[in-house]
Amino acid sequence: MGTVRQGQGVSPSVARSRQRTARPVDCRLQLILIGDRGVGKTSLLERFTGGAFTENCKSTVGVDFKIRTIDVGDKKIRLQIWDTAGQERFNSITSAYYRNAKGILIVYDLTKRETFEELGKWMKMVDKYASEDADLLLVGNKLDREMEREVRRDEGEKFARQYCGMRFCESSAKDNSNVDDLFHRLVEDVVRKVSVLSLLLLLSLCVLCFTVNCLSFSLG
Numbered sequence: 001m002g003t004v005r006q007g008q009g010v011s012p013s014v015a016r017s018r019q020r021t022a023r024p025v026d027c028r029l030q031l032i033l034i035g036d037r038g039v040g041k042t043s044l045l046e047r048f049t050g051g052a053f054t055e056n057c058k059s060t061v062g063v064d065f066k067i068r069t070i071d072v073g074d075k076k077i078r079l080q081i082w083d084t085a086g087q088e089r090f091n092s093i094t095s096a097y098y099r100n101a102k103g104i105l106i107v108y109d110l111t112k113r114e115t116f117e118e119l120g121k122w123m124k125m126v127d128k129y130a131s132e133d134a135d136l137l138l139v140g141n142k143l144d145r146e147m148e149r150e151v152r153r154d155e156g157e158k159f160a161r162q163y164c165g166m167r168f169c170e171s172s173a174k175d176n177s178n179v180d181d182l183f184h185r186l187v188e189d190v191v192r193k194v195s196v197l198s199l200l201l202l203l204s205l206c207v208l209c210f211t212v213n214c215l216s217f218s219l220g
């Protein structure tokens with residue numbers, strides 16, 4: 001993880017010409033995955049970035065990241081997605097990565113009630129370390145193990161509603177259900193918010209320029 005490979009398997013000249021013609025990205029965004037140990041954060045990220053599902057995935061140590069570029073409407077968005085260790089002993093390291101994240105995926109394992117009950121702890125971490133304008137998405141993972149479900153869907157929905165209507169989704173990294181969709185939905189929300197904020201900033205600048213012009217005109 002943490003490496004970006006370009007032009008793999010093609011000759012250097014083809015890779016160079018591809019780089020010349022490739023449309024540049026319109027926006028770079030950071031996302032972060034948080035949640036208890038073993039809920040499937042790494043597996044979801046592996047899936048989203050084109051990797052295969054592994055039954056015995058190693059526990060993340062500290063933090064790691066992967067890159068993927070996606071299209072949202074007519075915009076090309078380059079995502080840097082941070083995967084964090086769920087073990088409490090890494091909290092002091094992982095919390096430093098919350099601040100720059102525009103989107104946060106809070107993951108629990110729907111077959112392990114205790115990971116759902118620990119969500120309050122993760123929300124406190126978000127309140128303390130994340131940017132106020134970050135978009136949040138609650139994910140109940142391991143949907144393929146429906147028979148072992150310990151957390152009902154409506155409980156997940158209710159929890160999400162309590163936090164300013166954060167989005168909610170259930171997924172399975174194993175059978176790849178909803179994985180692409182959940183990342184896309186979060187990024188769409190972030191992009192929408194960034195566009196509105198940019199527009200508001202532009203409007204404020206226009207109002208400021210207009211006021212300064214009016215003042216200088218009336219003064220002399």
Ligand SMILES: Nc1nc2c(ncn2[C@@H]2O[C@H](COP(=O)(O)OP(=O)(O)OP(=O)(O)O)[C@@H](O)[C@H]2O)c(=O)[nH]1
Nearest residue numbers: 038039040041042043055057059060086172173174
């Ligand atoms: N059945 C099933 N197993 C899953 C799914 N996602 C992950 N797993 C398994 O759950 C275990 C933990 O997955 P990880 O992706 O390592 O979990 P994590 O949240 O990154 O764990 P930490 O790095 O320790 O915080 C692994 O054995 C995975 O194979 C899923 O959707 N369905």
